Amino acid sequence: MSREKTIVLEVNGRRHRAAFPPHRTLLEALRELGHVDVKCGCEKGDCGACAVLLDGEAVDSCLTLAWTAEGRAITTIAGLGGATSPHPLQEAFARLGAAQCGYCTPGLIIASESLLRKTNNPDDDAIRLALSGNLCRCTGYTKVFEAVREVARGRAVGGTQ
């Protein structure tokens, strides 16, 4: 009945071929493939730590079965940028103190990027709506909002990305 199937997952532009059983979540599959930048939090869609972009839209990878992500572009936080060439959101989060313990940060940045791909000038209401599925118990969100606002302003005036 339940059997493994070899599928191709395109993660951050690289194709992985691997066999997974049907119940394997995208979160579990990504971490098995070494993408441990995707964090495992509540595993029921409440905390947002496992967020990834699926064809450019943020989803909880813990609620996505790996087989259903085949053929779609998966982007993790490492796919946006890293220490040597940070994405503007990563740079702003670091500089403005929007990351403290850091566990929620990959998900917060993915959710923010999903927002900014749809709108260049979100007001605070739009930011609040976009980040309503990301729990952060350190920052109180104030500096997170500052970082998102700053990157949005940069894009609105034709800045990076």
Add this chain to the structure above:
Amino acid sequence: MYAEFDLETPERLEDALAVLANGDGAAVLPLAGGTNLVVDLRAGRIAPNRLVSLGRIDALRWIRRTDGRIALGGRTTISDLLRSAEIAQYAPALVDAARVFGGQMVRNAATVAGNIACGSPAADLVPPLLCLDADVVLTSAAGARTVPLAAYFTGYKTDLRRPDELISEISWPIPAAPSANQFYKLARRKGDAITVTGVAISISVTNGVCTTARIALGAVSPAAMRARGAEALLEGHALTPALIEEAGRRAAEECRPIDDIRASADYRRHTVHVLTRRLINEAWARLA
């Protein structure tokens, strides 16, 4: 741990319906956004033999205005509702509900049909759709049938959908007369919270008289319900503060709430009264 199951990921609606039709009963389940179903799988609350993912079936994902109705495909996501000009114009109650639905990632995955099909009395899209007089289309390999959403739920998490059917379409009429509809979710937080009390209302007004009133309640009965007695108090009258107060009180009498971890039955009744009165007052003030 998970019970073992098969997973199909068809690209065509016919193929999905064929899998459901060959299921020999309830062991085959449709998988849409997965935001409830995957959680239930992991918790062992459900143990299907087979899942049919609808994720690749774009033929079920659309919103359009046709023949005096707004219609949408079952796999339309909650985020799709928030991006739609038709929904913003004709169904602000649905926008109110979509804005307080889970978090962004859940809204990007969860679907309108899924929210209905899960059958939770606290499903936030159901009261708005009830107050809009929505119909649902149930499609199987054998054909399609249309049922009013108001008749769809038969009890706590029970409904008219056969295991071989999908909720393929949801639609409702655009009122001819000036009308207003809105929804309020009472919960601990705006995002990521289960509803304590949900109230949706819709009224139409002609020549200073309320010609149509709909009051739909969530999380205060075994399934989302219409407060038909309260609606009848309003229809055919110019609304006064006293009449609106009376309708709020009547809605509170009609609901059948329970005590649970989120609130007491008494508190839920009280909030049905207050929220019904408030929403009708606001809508009447805008239209009259």
